[in-house]
Amino acid sequence: MDNDQGGHAGGRETGPRCIAIVGPFGSGKTTLLEAMLARTGAIARQGSVDQGSTVGDSSPEARAHAMSVEANVASTDYLGDRYTFIDCPGSVEFLSEANGALAGADLAIVVAEADEKKLPALQIILKSLEDRSVPHFLFINKIDKFHGSLRTLLKAVQPASGVPLVVRQIPIWKSGIATGFIDLALERAYVYKEHATSEVIDIPDEEQAREVEARFEMLEQIADYDDVLMEQLLEDINPEQDLVFTDLVHELQLGEICPVFIGSAQNANGIWRLLKALRHEAPGIASTRRRLGLGADAQNGSRLQVLKTYYTAHGGKLSVARVLSGRIAEGDTVTKPDGSQARISGMSDLLGMHATKRGSAGPGETVALAKLEGVLTGETVTADTKPAENLIALDAAEPVIALKVAPRERKDEVKLSTALQRAAEEDPSLRVAHSQDTGETLLEGQGEMHLRVVLERLEGKYGISAEAGAPTLPYKETIRQQTSVRGRHKKQSGGHGQFGDVVVEIKPLSRGEGFVFTDTITGGVVPKQYIPSVREGIRDYLREGPLGFPVVDVAVNLSDGSFHSVDSSDQAFRTAGQIAMREGMPACKPVLLEPMCRVEIFCPNDTTARINAIVSGRRGQLLGFDARPGWDGWDVVNAIMPEAEMQDLIIELRSATAGVATFSKAFDHLAEVTGKQADMVLRKHGNQAA
Incomplete structure (x- = not known):
């Protein structure tokens, strides 16, 4: 834990904050959350991902696969301010979990490690933040295991970022191991103490030149946006610390730079300084309102942005929401964008899946609201009777894999349908579709693991055992040649018989033309009232042709036939149409x-x-x-x-x-x-x- 000395000015925003934690898979996001919760006293001791003892990743699926599979929410207090952290999965299959959270977050901490193989994954995340104009820090984790050059690493990382990466801390090396760091803005050195307060020391003599050079590079980068600072640098004037921090805060909040911090979440190194940076430099709810188009003030009534939806096994639905403006209380009614309403039946703070009840919440606070039926992740709701327009549009990624699903026991069909609907509500990147071609229920998602987790939840959370497999492919068939054939249906069994007699011409059509039916009947050889029945009989057959698949791109002309004044009927001619197709199609060279x-x-x-x-x-x-x-x-x-x-x-x-x-x-x-x-x-x- 790092010493809390060295506060600074910078026009910091006060009040509750919402911070998203994002980064590539395996970079240490959940461990960082655990370290921050431990440093702020929200938990007694720091848990371990390997041991399955963390606040985040507490679901059975996350524990089983040792990875985040959904966003985890935890609130804590730090030096009198309220912070809600949302730890988002890093696997590309679960990245959309961050979309809702980023809509209401003030800032994102991007957790990365010194692994160039993960640069493309890091670029995906950084671009997502830049596209949404979300201010962000980059936290280089696992510095205790890094043995290269930080400058070389960041030179490799910079192309992945659309804004300059501004180094705020440089490591102090001893025998090739990072034993501490120098804060370039504070011009102060710290020595790491594992799971203890870092020791503040004078900048070592052997590090003085490196510190001066690195600090000057940092100042040059932020001076690109400040003419006063640029003049001071050109005149070799050492700028006041307050000016430096003011520029850092301003440029961060405008999304012009990405400050870079270092540390080790597992050993709790660098955590206190990161928390201090959040406290003094991260934007607050006023800035977030501006980013979302509400304006900085709170004169918008009560607005809430829904960041995440959970369905708990026994407690029902929870909607994690950020109060953008106004105040809400348990029992209030909120209006959805479509004008319908829902009642807040309960309100709580979350620490993972542990909920602590509370009665109300004000601007900037992030709370879990119970049983807001019909309210979806990404929606903007209001305590007014007039609906508010959604401030964002959640565009879920297109599915890249699908499974057909069905309950093992028929009695579970309704339960399965309900559970799938809830799963899709929790995770907007999941789609449940019905195939018109095959009649199958399809579960579509972002990868093999994504769908596997959903199936595990169906069984673990809802007690539904489902069969899953590759969807049936919608093959079709058509014909290459034409033919003419007679179809006769004649049946006599006492009383009225059945009689229908047709001659049809079958020929192929160009690809994409579908099915065309015509008739060239003359002289009433097939009465007009029976012609539609012939067409329906042909349609019946085309559902499954000679090869066993639906037939397309076929033209059929009814050219001749005969009828019986007593025994002919709609059903008889429908059957005659089926017989004609069944006998004629194999001769048309089906393909x-x-x-x-x-x-x-x-x-x-x-x-x-x-x-x-x-x-x-x-x-x-x-x-x-x-x-x-x-x-x-x-x-x-x-x-x-x-x-x-x-x-x-x-x-x-x-x-x-x-x-x-x-x-x-x-x-x-x-x-x-x-x-x-x-x-x-x-x-x-x-x-x-x-």
């Missing part, structure tokens, strides 16, 4: 069709060649690649790929790109499948190739 998708794959440009090889190896047609707009060092690969090759595509893409590639897809067209590929599909579906 299998598979759906083809237009795909955009987003990847770091040093992996593009590997991505191209993956696409080609999956029967894909490469259309080319180009630089990804707005993403330094990234490409977008365009291709046409069979949907049959895309079920586990994301797994191979992520494996080739250190876990960061993603893609979007859209149906493009149906293409013929022939040869061994067609034989394999037909065998799988229990058919023989025509």
Whole structure:
């Protein structure tokens, strides 16, 4: 723990803060949260991720996989101010968990480590913050295990950031190990003491020159936005500390710089100085209101921004919300953007999943509200009767993988549907869809682990055992040749019989034209009232053609037939239409069709060649690649790929790109499948190739 000496001015905002903790998977975010909670007295001792004893990652799924799988919320007090930290998952599969939290956060701490393999993942996070104009610190964690040059590391990291990385602390090295740090703004040195207060020391003589050089570089960076400071530097005037901090605070809050701090969350090194920086430099609710378009003052009535939704196993729904303005209390009614209302049936502070009841909350506070039915993550609600417009739009990433799901026991169908609906409400990046082609319920998400966690929750939280597997692909079939065929249905069994007789001409259509029915009946050989029944009989057949799949791009003309004045009926002619198609279609050389998708794959440009090889190896047609707009060092690969090759595509893409590639897809067209590929599909579906 670091000494709390050395406060500074800088026009700090006061009041409750909301701080998001983000960063690549494995960088130590949950450990950092644990260290800050321990340093501020919210918990008696710092827990361990490895031992499963942390406030964050307390769900069974997080414990089982030793990773964050949802945002975790914890509030604490520090030197008279209230802080709510939201620890967000780092895996690309769960990154969307941060979207809601960032909407109401004053600042984000980006936790990173000295691993260049994680730079693309870090870039994704930094760009997300920059796109949302969220001020942020960069905390280089695990400094105790770092043996390189901090300057070299940050030179490698800088391209991942759209704003200058401003080094605030440099390590003090002894025998290649970081034993402390020098705070460049305070011009003070600290020696680490493991799980104890850091010792303030004079800057060592051997570090003086390095400190002067590093401090001057920091001042040069912030002077780019301050002419007064630039003049002082040009005239070799050492600026007043207050001016330095004023510039640091101002430029941070405008998103012009990203200050860089160092430490070790596991050993609680650098934590106190980080908390001090949050206290003195992080923006507060007034700045966040401005960023969200509300204006700095609180003259907007009572506005709440919903940051996260939970469904607890026994307590029902909890909506974590930031009070942007006004005051709310238990029992108040809030108005949703659509004008409907919900009542706050309870209010609490969260420390992980431990809730402490409270009665009301004011501007800047982040609380959990019970049973706000119909209120979704990302929505802006108000205590007024007039609805407020949503301040943000949560654009969830497109799904990259899907599973078909069904309950093992039929009695659980309604329970499964309800549980899936709740899961999607907790996690907007999860989609539950119904396939019109196959009738299957589809669970669509951001990766294999993402969907695995959902299935584990279904069983653990809701007691539902579900069967899951690859979705049935919506193959179709069509024909290559035309034919003319008679279909006759005649049945006599006492009393009125059944009689329908039709002649139809079947021919192929161009791809995408669907089904066309016409008739050229003359002389009433098939009475007009029976023609629609013939069409319906043909439609009945087309649901499953000779190869066993729905038939598309076929034209059928009813050209001739006959009827019986007593025995003919709608049903008889409908059956005759089915018979004609069943007898004629095999002669039309049916062919299998598979759906083809237009795909955009987003990847770091040093992996593009590997991505191209993956696409080609999956029967894909490469259309080319180009630089990804707005993403330094990234490409977008365009291709046409069979949907049959895309079920586990994301797994191979992520494996080739250190876990960061993603893609979007859209149906493009149906293409013929022939040869061994067609034989394999037909065998799988229990058919023989025509």
